[in-house]
Amino acid sequence: MEPLLQVNNLCLSVGPMGRRGAVVRDLELALQPGERLGLVGESGSGKSLTALAIMGLLSEAVTVESGEIRFMGNDLLRLDARAMRHVRGKEISMIFQEPLTALNPVMRVGEQIAEVLLEHRELSVRDARRKAVELLDLVGIRQPAESYARYPHQFSGGMRQRVMIAMAVACRPRLLIADEPTTALDVTVQAQIIDLLDRLQQETGVAILLISHNLALVGNFCNRIAVMYAGDVVETGECPDVLVHPHHPYTRALLDCLPAELDSAAGGERLNEIGGQVPAPADMAPGCRFAQRCSQALPSCASVLPPLRRHPERPGTSWHCIE
Numbered sequence: 255m256e257p258l259l260q261v262n263n264l265c266l267s268v269g270p271m272g273r274r275g276a277v278v279r280d281l282e283l284a285l286q287p288g289e290r291l292g293l294v295g296e297s298g299s300g301k302s303l304t305a306l307a308i309m310g311l312l313s314e315a316v317t318v319e320s321g322e323i324r325f326m327g328n329d330l331l332r333l334d335a336r337a338m339r340h341v342r343g344k345e346i347s348m349i350f351q352e353p354l355t356a357l358n359p360v361m362r363v364g365e366q367i368a369e370v371l372l373e374h375r376e377l378s379v380r381d382a383r384r385k386a387v388e389l390l391d392l393v394g395i396r397q398p399a400e401s402y403a404r405y406p407h408q409f410s411g412g413m414r415q416r417v418m419i420a421m422a423v424a425c426r427p428r429l430l431i432a433d434e435p436t437t438a439l440d441v442t443v444q445a446q447i448i449d450l451l452d453r454l455q456q457e458t459g460v461a462i463l464l465i466s467h468n469l470a471l472v473g474n475f476c477n478r479i480a481v482m483y484a485g486d487v488v489e490t491g492e493c494p495d496v497l498v499h500p501h502h503p504y505t506r507a508l509l510d511c512l513p514a515e516l517d518s519a520a521g522g523e524r525l526n527e528i529g530g531q532v533p534a535p536a537d538m539a540p541g542c543r544f545a546q547r548c549s550q551a552l553p554s555c556a557s558v559l560p561p562l563r564r565h566p567e568r569p570g571t572s573w574h575c576i577e
C-alpha cells in the first residue's frame with residue numbers, strides 16, 4: 255500500500271550560519287492511511303519540529319537542509335504558501351498540548367470551527383454554523399448550541415482540547431497530528447481525550463501521528479512507534495515488538511524509566527532515570543548522539559553513526575546500533 259505520508263531524509267537545523275546544529279537528521283517516517291504512529295523521545299529530540307515541518311509551520315529560525323515530505327502525491331516542502339494552506343486544515347490538521355495558545359481568545363469557539371469549514375468547504379455561513387454545532391456535539395461538548403457562543407476561557411482545559419479536536423476533524427483530514435495532546439490535563443481527563451481520539455479515528459479512518467513522552471500511552475494507542483533521540487529516529491517498529499523486545503539502548507533506557515507497577519512506585523522505590531542530557535543543537539556528535547549516555551557504546555559510536563539494522567523476521571522493525 256502507498257503510504258499516506260512518507261518523510262525521506264529530512265534534515266533540519268537551527269542556529270546562525272557557521273554554527274548551525276542539526277536538530278533533525280536524515281529522518282525517515284512512513285504512515286499508512288488510517289495508521290496510528292507514536293513519536294516518542296525526551297524533550298529536545300526533535301518531535302515537535304518534525305510535526306511543524308509536516309504542517310509547513312516551521313519558524314524562520316529553523317532551516318530545512320534537505321529531504322522531502324511526500325503526502326498525497328506532493329512534496330509538502332515544495333508547495334507554495336497558498337497550496338500548503340489548502341492542505342493544512344483540510345488534509346492535515348494538528349492539535350497542540352495547550353489549546354489556549356492555539357484558539358483565538360476573543361472569538362467564540364463555534365465561530366472558530368465554522369471559520370475552518372468556510373475556508374475549506376463550500377458551505378453557506380448557515381450550514382457552517384449548523385455543522386460547527388454538530389461537531390461540538392460529536393466531541394462531547396454538552397449543550398453544543400449554547401456552547402457555540404462561548405469563548406475559550408469559559409471552558410475547562412479538557413473541554414478546550416475537545417474544541418481543538420472538533421476544529422481539527424472539521425474537514426475530515428486524512429492525517430491528524432497530536433502533539434502531546436493530554437500532557438496539560440489531569441489523568442481522568444487525559445483518558446477521556448484519548449478515548450475521544452480513539453473513537454474518532456475508528457469512525458473516520460484518519461491516520462494519527464501521536465507525539466508523546468508517554469510510552470505507556472503510545473503503547474496502548476498506537477500501532478507503530480518511532481523512538482527519537484537528539485534528532486535521530488533510533489528505533490522503529492510495531493508497538494508490541496519495540497516495547498517488548500527493544501533493540502536500541504536508548505529505547506531500553508526509556509522503558510527502564512517506566513514504573514514497573516504503580517504499587518512499587520508508590521511504595522517508595524526510586525524510578526530510574528537516564529543520566530546526562532540530550533545534547534544541545536550546537537553539540538551534536540557526528541556519530542550516535544546517545545553514545546555519551548550509553549553503557550554499551552564503543553569508542554567508534556560517537557564518531558560514526560552505527561548502520562541501520564533490520565529485524566530478519568519483522569521487516570518493519572529497524573534500529574541504529576552496533577548490537
Ligand SMILES: Nc1ncnc2c1ncn2[C@@H]1O[C@H](COP(=O)(O)OP(=O)(O)OP(=O)(O)O)[C@@H](O)[C@H]1O
Binds near residue numbers: 297299313316535
Ligand atoms: N525556533 C527554534 N529556534 C532554535 N532552536 C529551536 C527552535 N525550535 C526548536 N529548537 C531546538 O530544536 C531541538 C528540538 O526541539 P523540539 O521542540 O522539536 O523537541 P521535542 O522533542 O518536541 O521536545 P518537547 O518534548 O520538549 O516538545 C531542541 O534542541 C530545541 O531547543
